[in-house]
Amino acid sequence: MASSRIWIPAFSGTVPNSATAAASVTVVHGTNWSWPFLSFWGSGGGSSDTLAYFHATVPDAYSANANFTIRIYWSCATGTVGHNVSWDVGYIGRADDGAMDTAPTATVTVNDVVLATGDLHIALAAFVAPTLAAGNLIQLSLNRDYDEADGGTALTTA
Numbered sequence: 001m002a003s004s005r006i007w008i009p010a011f012s013g014t015v016p017n018s019a020t021a022a023a024s025v026t027v028v029h030g031t032n033w034s035w036p037f038l039s040f041w042g043s044g045g046g047s048s049d050t051l052a053y054f055h056a057t058v059p060d061a062y063s064a065n066a067n068f069t070i071r072i073y074w075s076c077a078t079g080t081v082g083h084n085v086s087w088d089v090g091y092i093g094r095a096d097d098g099a100m101d102t103a104p105t106a107t108v109t110v111n112d113v114v115l116a117t118g119d120l121h122i123a124l125a126a127f128v129a130p131t132l133a134a135g136n137l138i139q140l141s142l143n144r145d146y147d148e149a150d151g152g153t154a155l156t157t158a
Contacts, residue, residue: 008054009036010038023038025039037075054141057135057137059134071123072123072125089142090140
């Protein structure tokens with residue numbers, strides 16, 4: 001079975017223009033590296049859900065309705081080791097003449113444990129038999145769900 005990967009960097013995310021708290025794009029300047037990230041801390045000081053959207057094209061090698069996994073690369077500046085950060089990941093695939101402004105086809109919730117502040121974490125959201133085909137536009141929603149699991153104060157570089 002062929003495998004394809006798509007890298008969708010944090011700075012390509014768009015944020016909602018709605019009542020939902022929006023993630024904000026910024027750059028962290030470390031001692032040795034600088035990297036872009038989306039802050040999912042939110043306008044409520046981390047006490048509200050925070051959302052961003054991403055878009056990509058499904059690779060030509062993709063087999064229609066094959067399972068796929070979204071990897072969320074994230075870190076946190078503060079938080080309690082052992083607590084969870086909860087992510088809701090949604091998707092919708094669109095072909096030619098598909099309606100753009102519709103609710104996600106499916107949403108998966110992933111709880112990923114804080115291993116250490118300042119370290120890279122990788123959360124996996126698996127979708128089984130999605131309604132997608134090669135060449136579709138895929139729209140992804142990534143929501144840090146504050147009040148599920150332990151909430152957490154996460155920054156993502158997904």
